[in-house]
Amino acid sequence: MMSFLDATRNGGLLVYRRLEQLFDKPFDAALNPWRHLGALGFLFFWIIAVSGVYLYIVLDTSASGAYRSIDWLTHQQWYLGGVLRSLHRYAADAFIVVTLLHVLREFLLGHYSGFCRFSWLTGVPLLWFMYISGIEGFWLNWDSLGQFSAVATTEWLDSLGIFATPMTRNFLGNAAVNDRLFSLLVFIHIGVPLLLLFGLWFHIQRISHAGVFPPRPLALGTFASLLILALAVPVVSQAPADLAVVPGPLPLDWFYLFPHPLMYATSPGSVWALVVTATLLLFLLPFLPRPRGYAAQPIAQVHPSDCNGCRRCFDDCPYAAITMIPHPNGRMQLAEVIPDLCASCGICAGSCPSATPFRSVSDLVTGIDMPQLPIGALRQALQDQLDTLQGDNRIVVFGCDQGARMDTLAGKNVATISLICTGMLPPSFIEYALRYGAAGVLLTGCRPDGCAFRLGSRWTEERLHGTREPHLRASVDRLRICIAWADRGEEKTLHNALEDFRNRIAAHDHALI
Amino acid sequence: MTMLSSKPFAWIAWVAQGLLYALFALGIATFSSWPHYRQLPAGQALIKLSFTHTGKRVADCVQRTPAELAKLSPNMRAPLQCPRERSPVIVEVDLDGTLAYRHVAEPSGLSRDGASTVYRRLQVPADQHRLAVRLKDNTRSAGFDYNRTETLTLKPGQILVIDFDAEKGQITFI
Ligand code: HEM
Ligand code: SF4
Ligand code: SF4
Numbered sequence: 197m198m199s200f201l202d203a204t205r206n207g208g209l210l211v212y213r214r215l216e217q218l219f220d221k222p223f224d225a226a227l228n229p230w231r232h233l234g235a236l237g238f239l240f241f242w243i244i245a246v247s248g249v250y251l252y253i254v255l256d257t258s259a260s261g262a263y264r265s266i267d268w269l270t271h272q273q274w275y276l277g278g279v280l281r282s283l284h285r286y287a288a289d290a291f292i293v294v295t296l297l298h299v300l301r302e303f304l305l306g307h308y309s310g311f312c313r314f315s316w317l318t319g320v321p322l323l324w325f326m327y328i329s330g331i332e333g334f335w336l337n338w339d340s341l342g343q344f345s346a347v348a349t350t351e352w353l354d355s356l357g358i359f360a361t362p363m364t365r366n367f368l369g370n371a372a373v374n375d376r377l378f379s380l381l382v383f384i385h386i387g388v389p390l391l392l393l394f395g396l397w398f399h400i401q402r403i404s405h406a407g408v409f410p411p412r413p414l415a416l417g418t419f420a421s422l423l424i425l426a427l428a429v430p431v432v433s434q435a436p437a438d439l440a441v442v443p444g445p446l447p448l449d450w451f452y453l454f455p456h457p458l459m460y461a462t463s464p465g466s467v468w469a470l471v472v473t474a475t476l477l478l479f480l481l482p483f484l485p486r487p488r489g490y491a492a493q494p495i496a497q498v499h500p501s502d503c504n505g506c507r508r509c510f511d512d513c514p515y516a517a518i519t520m521i522p523h524p525n526g527r528m529q530l531a532e533v534i535p536d537l538c539a540s541c542g543i544c545a546g547s548c549p550s551a552t553p554f555r556s557v558s559d560l561v562t563g564i565d566m567p568q569l570p571i572g573a574l575r576q577a578l579q580d581q582l583d584t585l586q587g588d589n590r591i592v593v594f595g596c597d598q599g600a601r602m603d604t605l606a607g608k609n610v611a612t613i614s615l616i617c618t619g620m621l622p623p624s625f626i627e628y629a630l631r632y633g634a635a636g637v638l639l640t641g642c643r644p645d646g647c648a649f650r651l652g653s654r655w656t657e658e659r660l661h662g663t664r665e666p667h668l669r670a671s672v673d674r675l676r677i678c679i680a681w682a683d684r685g686e687e688k689t690l691h692n693a694l695e696d697f698r699n700r701i702a703a704h705d706h707a708l709i
Numbered sequence: 710m711t712m713l714s715s716k717p718f719a720w721i722a723w724v725a726q727g728l729l730y731a732l733f734a735l736g737i738a739t740f741s742s743w744p745h746y747r748q749l750p751a752g753q754a755l756i757k758l759s760f761t762h763t764g765k766r767v768a769d770c771v772q773r774t775p776a777e778l779a780k781l782s783p784n785m786r787a788p789l790q791c792p793r794e795r796s797p798v799i800v801e802v803d804l805d806g807t808l809a810y811r812h813v814a815e816p817s818g819l820s821r822d823g824a825s826t827v828y829r830r831l832q833v834p835a836d837q838h839r840l841a842v843r844l845k846d847n848t849r850s851a852g853f854d855y856n857r858t859e860t861l862t863l864k865p866g867q868i869l870v871i872d873f874d875a876e877k878g879q880i881t882f883i
Contacts, residue, residue, distance in 0.1 A: 368872070
């Protein structure tokens, strides 16, 4: 079971990565929608919320008036109400699409167990909230589509046999649908999205600096596409609901309403079985044995004697796994790692001011460190590699275990050092390498919006640009540094980047002579 | 410092982006309303049999004798003892002379004292039909307690609701 799951996941990941990289070309990695699926979900949520407020203001919440008031928007006020109505619907459709893809992506990346368990588990109920509010939204309009969905849904609910009075009886005849029922429907359609919003807040609790809004150009492009769609193909109502007849062929919204045809093609029981199994599987996934290759890693370790309480690791940890507590010496604060939340990424080690290779202590102990790859050992490895480099234009490549593989880069004049995450590298190591024999330093790792540990590549860039501590000193020659992000599978890109960089350095040095 | 990933935007990238956005919008628009779904095939009509009805008690209330009453604790001394259990409701529907549906709806509730519920969709060709509905809500009566037979014409797509009006004590066709 486990190996089958692993194999499917890995196969799927390969295909997914291909697709993602394909989009990197036109969009650039930073704006690639595949890398911002959760953030796009938030964007669609806000579009739905804002357009929804307007619709609520003009909606006549009586059984007989709802259809008329929405139809009026569509035709008489097409330029505002009509557009907002279409945006409301299309954004809801897009919301489902990006969310399902978001779940797929997180699944393929194995982000469902360990330190991701909380995000995963809090995500599952959101799917229910989305479907409940979405499906029910179709009823408010009370056209034949809403009628079909309401009847199908209540038949499905009644199949459980738990309601004293069957829900279907609310939709038996036109007289049964009264204003009180309609007020209840409106209440649900507002209440459940509020629950969703609260759930979303919960969902990103354990993630620091969560990307809850897409980068502006992506947000604008996405909004513009929906707006053009809303103008070009406005959403219109079907005929008013009439419970005395079964609606003829209906233009179904398959994103939300697919369970209805499925139920009529099979049975209410099989749709229940499907829904319950899917929910249970999603809930149980985090408790299955961890995927192979994700064996538990030692977590970050704090050395109180070397921690000055600067809070940098606290700010940089992508998973909010660090808290600050009073230092035993009583004068300052001390970092403390929450074991359950720690992803063992090492990013905190890269942010600690004590993690500089220039310190003269022979046994380099830092404020916070990774037992499996301590900063002291890293300095030793760098020194050893620098000593063995031969030839001109010696280059040190710092990369990570998650991004493009570096084995093919090795050569007499290339040293490669793989970190847990590139964000683990204290910038002073670059200066150190350049001072002790390297002509250039190349940094690689996952592309910024695909970083396996979310923020490693981003923090690295900011530290090198001097906008985040610890920063790379201004005096270090920037011409001798190159950043070439490359995901797993982009080994060739990385290889070419290294060749390019080497040539540039050679030209640079030649000019100096 | 060289940043390999921040390459300048070529016009072709803009065009490709535009196309991908368009594809996205097209996908949303398409499955937001297509393919059409038809629940009921053309030329068919639907009969919905739906009611919630509480059957008669399975036994009459009995008068307790003074001796029986004396045995009960003071707060329980009700002179009438009424069994709570209700009869199941049996329903039969004949369509054009043949039995199309028969169901025994058990009373709800742990002590079987609640209403019996029936919901059933019967798909029929839109045409003239002779419909006979029988309902029995009392285990102690002989035969069916309520009957209704009618010949009616159903139009394509029409929904005929068969309900039971407990107040009037009659089966209704709406
Ligand atoms: C209602 C729709 C949802 C929205 C809008 C949403 C949004 C987000 C956002 C903004 C993040 C932070 C991403 C980042 O900054 O790195 C995130 C993370 C995550 N989401 Fe969702 N999410 C939704 C539903 C779900 C569902 C249904 C699941 C799974 C069942 C899920 C699983 C996860 C996981 C595992 C992470 C952690 C990713 C990581 O650790 O890198 N989400 N989500
Ligand atoms: S190793 Fe990563 S997740 Fe753990 S405390 Fe350090 S930065 Fe946070
Ligand atoms: S970055 Fe280092 S010194 Fe600063 S709080 Fe964290 S462990 Fe302590």
